[in-house]
Amino acid sequence: MTDMQRITLARRPKGDPVPEDFSLKTGPVPEPGDGEIVIEVSHLSLDPYMRGRMDDVKSYAPSVGLGETMTGQGVGRVIASKAEGFAVGDLATGMTGWASHAIVKATEARVLPAEIPSSLFLGALGMPGFTAWTGLRKFGRPKAGETLVVAAATGPVGAMVGQLAKAAGLRTIAIAGGPEKCRIATETFGFDAALDHRAYEDASALRTALAEVAPDGVDIYWENVGGKVLEAVLPLMNVGGRIPVCGMISWYGGVEDADDRLPMLWRSVLVKRLHVSGFIIFDHWDEYPEFLAEVPTKVLSGEIKHLEDVAQGLHAMPTAFIAMLKGGNTGKQIVAL
Numbered sequence: 001m002t003d004m005q006r007i008t009l010a011r012r013p014k015g016d017p018v019p020e021d022f023s024l025k026t027g028p029v030p031e032p033g034d035g036e037i038v039i040e041v042s043h044l045s046l047d048p049y050m051r052g053r054m055d056d057v058k059s060y061a062p063s064v065g066l067g068e069t070m071t072g073q074g075v076g077r078v079i080a081s082k083a084e085g086f087a088v089g090d091l092a093t094g095m096t097g098w099a100s101h102a103i104v105k106a107t108e109a110r111v112l113p114a115e116i117p118s119s120l121f122l123g124a125l126g127m128p129g130f131t132a133w134t135g136l137r138k139f140g141r142p143k144a145g146e147t148l149v150v151a152a153a154t155g156p157v158g159a160m161v162g163q164l165a166k167a168a169g170l171r172t173i174a175i176a177g178g179p180e181k182c183r184i185a186t187e188t189f190g191f192d193a194a195l196d197h198r199a200y201e202d203a204s205a206l207r208t209a210l211a212e213v214a215p216d217g218v219d220i221y222w223e224n225v226g227g228k229v230l231e232a233v234l235p236l237m238n239v240g241g242r243i244p245v246c247g248m249i250s251w252y253g254g255v256e257d258a259d260d261r262l263p264m265l266w267r268s269v270l271v272k273r274l275h276v277s278g279f280i281i282f283d284h285w286d287e288y289p290e291f292l293a294e295v296p297t298k299v300l301s302g303e304i305k306h307l308e309d310v311a312q313g314l315h316a317m318p319t320a321f322i323a324m325l326k327g328g329n330t331g332k333q334i335v336a337l
């Protein structure tokens with residue numbers, strides 16, 4: 001067997017992560033215990049939530065300890081199994097961490113169908129796609145004729161939110177970083193309009209542009225980013241609007257200048273009687289089979305589009321992660337090993 005490589009948390013970042021916060025370690029490939037499998041990882045997922053796990057703060061999930069392998073989901077082949085239902089050679093997924101090989105408890109792993117490219121289970125057909133599907137249904141409650149706004153619109157969550165909303169008859173408005181992502185948002189993902197958040201110097205300028213492409217106001221603001229975009233959208237919300245609060249990536253590296261205008265803007269929530277629903281996808285996994293019964297055929301037929309941005313090699317995990325947090329990815333960020 002070859003050696004196992006993994007990337008650990010070397011130190012806690014101050015603000016935005018830098019490559020020195022990570023360390024590459026090599027060692028023997030572990031042997032599975034009873035009820036466990038070993039996965040040889042082919043693709044790893046990079047997700048915004050990993051930034052939060054690098055901080056030593058109380059949250060809905062434990063942080064990564066110093067010297068521990070960075071957390072994350074991977075897919076690959078089972079190369080050893082002491083668990084019923086998993087045979088050597090099966091494709092499987094689980095929380096492998098940022099590693100070339102991983103021991104995963106069978107109860108926390110899943111066999112993947114051979115006929116679907118397995119990296120899809122890290123993006124459109126995995127946690128991000130499922131987040132969009134379940135969050136939109138439960139907390140967005142879309143109705144034909146309404147208007148939806150979502151930022152990080154070409155990422156796996158935003159792209160799925162936009163396409164599901166469009167299919168439900170809504171006007172969909174993308175906010176994305178740069179003209180190329182805006183083009184992808186309209187041409188690939190079918191958004192009715194796309195605005196480049198980088199092109200507007202402040203929330204007020206972005207709001208003016210949004211008001212032009214959302215002349216009937218905004219009924220659903222899918223919250224992925226917080227910051228300038230949130231500040232721009234809130235006053236445009238219609239009475240009875242819904243805000244599924246999925247993430248706020250613009251604040252994940254910390255807030256430099258405590259902006260005291262936002263609390264005042266949140267008054268819109270009260271005045272407009274908005275339904276703001278925070279949610280974390282792991283409370284909803286019991287509905288994943290329903291998602292798998294509906295969405296994979298649409299993704300494989302091209303009815304729902306998806307994009308992957310694939311970096312090469314375990315050593316690329318830190319740089320691809322750092323870039324993704326700043327918008328360097330176009331589509332679901334994956335690393336192929």
Ligand SMILES: NC(=O)c1ccc[n+]([C@@H]2O[C@H](COP(=O)([O-])OP(=O)(O)OC[C@H]3O[C@@H](n4cnc5c(N)ncnc54)[C@H](OP(=O)(O)O)[C@@H]3O)[C@@H](O)[C@H]2O)c1
Nearest residue numbers: 048152155156157176177224246247248250279280281327
């Ligand atoms: N609640 C849950 O259970 C749950 C589950 C999954 C994901 N999430 C959240 O959903 C959001 C999207 O996740 P994803 O996996 O689809 O990410 P993603 O789109 O693949 O990657 C993050 C994107 O965020 C955008 N971004 C970064 N900084 C920004 C800023 N200052 N202003 C505006 N946009 C910025 C960038 O896109 P642009 O270049 O287009 O700006 C970047 O590409 C994240 O906030 C994530 O934490 C939550």
